[in-house]
Amino acid sequence: xxxxxxxxxxxxxxxKLRKGLxxxxxxxxxxxxxxxxxxxxxxxxxxxxxxxxRCGKSCRLRWINYLRPDLKRGLFSQQEEEVIxxxxxxxxxRWAQIAAQLPGRTDNEIKNFWNSCLKKKLIKQGIDPNxxxxxxxxxxxxxxxxxxxxxxxxxxxxxxxxxxxxxxxNSGLMLSxxxxxxESGMIRDTFVSKxxxxxxxxxxxxSVMDPLGYNSNLLAQFHQTNYETSLPNLASIDHxxxxxxxxxxxxxxxxxxxxxxxxxNMNTSLxxxxxxxxxxxxxxxxxxxxxxSEEKCVGNWTHNMHDVQLNNASDFNISLHxxxxxxxxxx
DNA sequence: AAAAACTGCAACCGCCAGATA
DNA sequence: CTATCTGGCGGTTGCAGTTTT
Numbered sequence: 535x536x537x538x539x540x541x542x543x544x545x546x547x548x549x550k551l552r553k554g555l556x557x558x559x560x561x562x563x564x565x566x567x568x569x570x571x572x573x574x575x576x577x578x579x580x581x582x583x584x585x586x587x588r589c590g591k592s593c594r595l596r597w598i599n600y601l602r603p604d605l606k607r608g609l610f611s612q613q614e615e616e617v618i619x620x621x622x623x624x625x626x627x628r629w630a631q632i633a634a635q636l637p638g639r640t641d642n643e644i645k646n647f648w649n650s651c652l653k654k655k656l657i658k659q660g661i662d663p664n665x666x667x668x669x670x671x672x673x674x675x676x677x678x679x680x681x682x683x684x685x686x687x688x689x690x691x692x693x694x695x696x697x698x699x700x701x702x703x704n705s706g707l708m709l710s711x712x713x714x715x716x717e718s719g720m721i722r723d724t725f726v727s728k729x730x731x732x733x734x735x736x737x738x739x740x741s742v743m744d745p746l747g748y749n750s751n752l753l754a755q756f757h758q759t760n761y762e763t764s765l766p767n768l769a770s771i772d773h774x775x776x777x778x779x780x781x782x783x784x785x786x787x788x789x790x791x792x793x794x795x796x797x798x799n800m801n802t803s804l805x806x807x808x809x810x811x812x813x814x815x816x817x818x819x820x821x822x823x824x825x826x827s828e829e830k831c832v833g834n835w836t837h838n839m840h841d842v843q844l845n846n847a848s849d850f851n852i853s854l855h856x857x858x859x860x861x862x863x864x865x
Numbered sequence: 866a867a868a869a870a871c872t873g874c875a876a877c878c879g880c881c882a883g884a885t886a
Numbered sequence: 887c888t889a890t891c892t893g894g895c896g897g898t899t900g901c902a903g904t905t906t907t
Contacts, residue, residue, distance in 0.1 A: 555875070555901085577892065594893070595876065630895060642875075645896075650873055871905070878898075885891075 552587045556596055564593055599642045606638025610647055623666040
């Protein structure tokens, strides 16, 4: 007989298992089972957990969303909220991946928080929660340097790319940059790959965000360039988790000397997308050149665009919190 | 005070991909 | 190679508690 696998309702009906809210007794039975057999084969739970009339799928969910000892619970902090907002802007409703960046939070919890709170908050602020752009501003986003892409296979929001997109590999180091000719699907695939889930890449946007989630400094900077007609999508500026863009490939002629296209001259462009991140490693790849930090980079970086300065043709500094400077050398 | 509307959240649904037989 | 099994994920539902009318 054909059984629709993976269908919770079908298996529950077939096995005459309980549904609905879990009782404390059931929780206890599940905990007992897990402490004895560990987390693993959920389908065997109903067999081995004495008296627990729940299907494996239900048990798994209960454990992940409620019983797991490392769950944080409680209200989301401002920092967590910002992480969610920024990640959602870039990767959309990929709750599991967002949850991977927030220790102690579950995808379900984040999803609920988004649907019940954050979404409404954005709408209230006149921001389309799908695109993270002003709700009335749907048609303006297009110029030669900014391309927005949409997904044909999911409800992911629009994200933006500029001329270069940088990636990290699984060990947390940046691997390569990609030009704007890159297929948008490739960008997304890269971005949502395993490296993205690396906890080392926890990104926090806490220092210079305005309440809308946009960095007003960056916004201003952005408008100083030739992008006057386009409101920057945060995704194009503050790419979290080892992903950021610059606009070095554009033919800009602003009075800002830092906005030229020379690969060694990357301060403004770099900082525009490189604002606050956590990563580990020494080797990075910026703007088509390899750079090596003077020391191993571990921990959070918080800086704003003004803290990045070019020393000479091959070195640049990033000041951390204004009192510590991280030096990079071209190699 | 009672009913209606709203809200938050736990849990279910159904699809999918990878593993295994 | 195909069918089956399993776990994972995002979308959705339904319930209980709270707020509003």
